[in-house]
Amino acid sequence: MDALILNRHEEQQDERIADDILVERAKEGDREAFGELVRRHRAKVYGYARSYTQEPFMAEDIVQEALIRAFLHLGTLIDSRRFLPWLHRIVRNQAYTRLQKNPQKREHVFSGLRSDHAEPSHTDWEDLDSILHRLGRRWSQPVDADTNPEEVLVRRELLQTITGMLHCLNPRERQIVESHFFDHLSPLEIARLFQISQANVYQVLSRSRKKLIQEKTRVAVDQYVQSRKEAGNMKKAVLNKPEAFSLRTWVTGVMALHGMLAATERSMSLPMVMGLSGHAFRLTVVPENIHIAGPTMFDFGRVLEQGLRNLGFSSRSVSEFKPNPSASINANQVEPSLLSANAREKRQLSQTLPQALELIHRSVDRGYPVLAWDLFIPEFGLIYGYDDEQKLLHAGDNCGHQTTIPYDHLGRGLIEDLFVLALDESFEITQRQMLIGALQMAIAHYHGEEPTCGAAHGLDAYAKWLDAFEKKTIEPNGNSYTLAIAQDARRNASAFWKEIAETWADPAFDDIRPACLEVSDLYGKIADGFAQLCTLFPFPAGGEPNDPAQNEQAIALLTTIEGQERQVVALMEDMLQALTA
Incomplete structure (x- = not known):
């Protein structure tokens, strides 16, 4: 009995995982995620297949083939939230392929799709307009009593999605996309069909996919705004x-x-925000040329969200x-x-x-x-x-x-x-917790314990910066910008530690108060050193960092700054140990 309850609990947990999450996992090669999708929807998919053919064995074969194709082509699914309609489309196309190979069976099954109104006797299943003409006429008519309403709705949504998106393609692109997504032809088969090279097929599919993604986004934005309007939120x-x-x-x-x-109710001074968020202690440079992108080459989400957690x-x-x-x-x-x-x-x-x-x-x-x-x-x-x-x-x-x-x-x-x-x-957070978080963040950055994003971080940034000066490969504009950022950050770092020493009255900080003032003094000297470099290499022109005389002066200043920064790191590590003891 306990095992049964446990199994039911596990099944309920699985059901809480949304289809789109499972689809994304399956795209990354997670076979168990795809298996869960199959478990959830296999009965419904089999019902789709039976709606096209009355033979249960043929329906089962269609489902098996469709699931194989779905697994192999999962990467082509643009919107992970529409997995079921997408799988339905594959089932439908597999059914059409089977029925084309069996004309008698095809005529029997498709008689259920026909109406008394005039309709072309032949549907070209390689032409989207021809398919939509047949299906569109069917969908526009009253629903039979024994028709699954959910299936009709899915098919109608599919029609609207396809017609809305594919109109952004030119005729040639549409033909190739239809062959690939509707008929599941391989690039080699499409190349033979249209008498073009496989390379051209890949180019057209890639270009078309970008267009379709753009169209999908436009539609999604319009639908989002429309939903606000319908909800009275415009x-x-x-x-x-x-x-x-x-x-x-x-x-x-x-x-x-x-x-x-x-x-909010937690407004703080600029130095306090810069210190607690960790930005007062950051140094990021692009090796070789010190490109202007250096200071912002970090994981935005990780760094900014962690900084906000330090702020509560x-x-x-x-x-x-x-x-x-x-x-x-x-x-x-x-x-x-x-x-x-x-x-x-x-x-x-x-x-x-x-x-x-x-x-x-x-x-x-x-x-x-x-x-x-x-x-x-x-x-x-x-x-x-x-x-x-x-x-x-x-x-x-x-x-x-x-x-x-x-x-x-x-x-x-x-x-x-x-x-x-x-x-x-x-959320509630004490000053002690704020400072511990800021120190942990700063020390990890100094020691390079974060994703590099193509740049050098913390103490390693000084080595790369000095190397670029020594090689005389500095890009003036980027170097002067990086210096301006560093000078500003360190000036605020100095003010941050001074504000803590002078205004945080909790006795818990008494033991580290002298160290706070010492670190503040060091950061002030570091900021003064960067200010000299900013004068030497003003933004945006940047001066002549590769000129021998200026280059030598810059190396001397930067070497001094690096030494002072290492003293700071040692003191901050001692403060962190004292706060967490």
């Missing part, structure tokens, strides 16, 4: 302009975090990043036209745009602005309002940008990355 909501837009800091991610916190908040984020490294683009060195609205229109829509919009609506409706990446330039900004009728977002940053952005421009900036992050819930 409105305009704009919060007060964040005061963070006037903050004088180069670390725009912290500017955005500060602006989010200002809308859980958070939610939506992201989609392009595989090409951002270090290949410098916004200061591209044609201005590439930063224009027209340029955004030509870039790919992010597939996560509907989810991002939903997160933005939810957060703004709760009174909290949303952190977002690359709204105007590759920096962080804040979204603080929306207008559903105009499909516009109200956004700005502390780099001089403040305007409205169309919904579909989100994620179509120069880098073509989408990242939005919103506060979720606050």
Whole structure:
């Protein structure tokens, strides 16, 4: 009896896992996930097959073949949430293939699809319009009493989805896509059918898939806005302009975090936000040339969400990043036209745009602005309002940008990355817990214990930076920007430790208060060293970092800074040990 109860419990647990999650696992090769999908839907799929052929043995063969094809082609499923309609389509096509091989059986089965109205006697199953003509006429008629309503609904939704998406393709692309997805022909078979090379088939399928994904995203955004309209949620909501837009800091991610916190009951000083979130202690550089992307080459979700936890908040984020490294683009060195609205229109829509919009609506409706990446330039900004009728977002940053952005421009900036992050819930956290979290985060960063994202982090960043100076491979603009970020971060680090020493009155900090002041003094000296380097290599021009004289001076200053930074790390490790003892 206990074993039976346990098995039922396990089955209930499995049922709680959504189909789309199982599909994503199956795409990664998880056969057990695919087996669970089959277990859930096999009876329904068999019913689909029986609706096309009255022979149970043929229906079983169709199901078996369809499941094999589904497993092999699972990677082509664009929307994981539509697994069942997609599997139904494969069953239908397998049934058509079988019935074409047996004309008598085909005529018997398809007589159930015919009506008394005039209809072409022949359906070309390789032509989408011909298929849709036959199925569309059937779906437009009253449903028979013995017809499964759920099946009719699924087929009608499938019709609407297909017609809406495939119209974005040209005739040639449609023919090849239909052959691949409807008839499950291999690229070799398609190449022979259309008398083109397999390479051309792959090119057409790849190009068509991108178009279909874009069309799917457009439809999803329209459906999302329409659903808000139908629910009576269409409105305009704009919060007060964040005061963070006037903050004088180069670390725009912290500017955005500060602006989010200002809308809560836990507003803090800029140095405190920068310290507790870990950004006061970060140093990230691109080896070889010290590219401008260095300071923002980190795992946004991991670092920002962990920083917010140190501040007493859980958070939610939506992201989609392009595989090409951002270090290949410098916004200061591209044609201005590439930063224009027209340029955004030509870039790919992010597939996560509907989810991002939903997160933005939810957060703004709760009174909290949303952190977002690359709204105007590759920096962080804040979204603080929306207008559903105009499909516009109200956004700005502390780099001089403040305007409205169309919904579909989100994620179509120069880098073509989408990242939005919103506060979720606050939770009780003590100052001691905050500081322990910040110290753990800072020390892990200094020792390189985080994903590299193609850059050098913490103490290792100094070695790579010095190496680039010694090799004289420095890119002036990126180097001067990285210096400005480092100087700003360390200046705030100094203020952070001083604020703790002077204002955190809890006796628990008495033992580390002298160390806080010592670390504050060291960070002040580090910031002064970076300030000298900023004078030597001012942003945006960047000076002459590869000039022998300036190069030698920079190496001496950076070597001194590295030594001071190592002293800081040792002191912070001692403080962490004291707090956790």
